[in-house]
Amino acid sequence: MQTNTAGGGSRIATVLLMVSTVLVGLMAGLFFAFDVSVMPGLARGDERTYVTAMQNINAVIDGNGLFGTVFVVALLAAVASTAVELRKGRRGVALWVGAAAVLYLVVLVITFTVNIPLNNELADAGDAARLTDFSVVDRFKGTWVATNIVRTVCCTAALVALARALVLYGRATAR
Numbered sequence: 001m002q003t004n005t006a007g008g009g010s011r012i013a014t015v016l017l018m019v020s021t022v023l024v025g026l027m028a029g030l031f032f033a034f035d036v037s038v039m040p041g042l043a044r045g046d047e048r049t050y051v052t053a054m055q056n057i058n059a060v061i062d063g064n065g066l067f068g069t070v071f072v073v074a075l076l077a078a079v080a081s082t083a084v085e086l087r088k089g090r091r092g093v094a095l096w097v098g099a100a101a102v103l104y105l106v107v108l109v110i111t112f113t114v115n116i117p118l119n120n121e122l123a124d125a126g127d128a129a130r131l132t133d134f135s136v137v138d139r140f141k142g143t144w145v146a147t148n149i150v151r152t153v154c155c156t157a158a159l160v161a162l163a164r165a166l167v168l169y170g171r172a173t174a175r
Contacts, residue, residue: 010084010088012084013081013084013085013088013169014169014173016077016080016081016084017081017085017093017097017162017165017166017169018166019073019077020074020077020078020081020097020100020101020162021159021162021163021165021166023070023073023074023077024074024078024100024104024155024158024159024162025159025162026070026074027070027071027074027104027107027155028152028155028156028158028159031107031148031151031152031155032152032156034148034152035145035148035149035152038057039141039144039145039148042054043141047134047137048128048129048131048134049128050137050141051122051125051128051131051134051136051137052128052129054119054122054140055122055123055128058119058122058123059123071108071111074104075101075104075105075108078097078098078100078101078104078158078162079101081097081165082094082097082098082101085097085165085169090168090169090172092168092172093165093168093169093172096161096162096164096165096168097161097162097165099158099161100158100159100161100162100165101158103154103155103157103158103161104154104155104158106154107151107154107155107158110147110150110151110154111151114143114144114147115144115147115148115151118139118140118143118144119144121136121139121140122136122137122140
């Protein structure tokens, strides 16, 4: 559906850019919430509570189709938006959306290569009530928290890039 709007934009271009911006914003907010509340809050408790809470959080996230959809579609919408903007000749918009896609891809790579394996290791530790060796928590805490901060920064930078793309898109399509 390539119905033109004022100034040469298209509904598909508008929708893709808005969807990618909203979804990346949701993910940036999620990562930020973990940085400033969830992880510091869990760190104040004992290790058994920490393990139980993280196992439960990870199980809910893993089993949540909406989360998975947002997590993946954020990248797909940004990549599709980049392609549409290039095809429409809006190179400046495409550059910013493409930069956002690359930054968000870094988030996905970190998630799949660091955070998910750590989550799985914590899940494999078993029932926290029966756990006697909490060394898995020490390994988990430092690395998971540090990489989540990187995910937050990258995701927020992607959101800023998408916001800049929206501004340029608005200028380009208003003409």
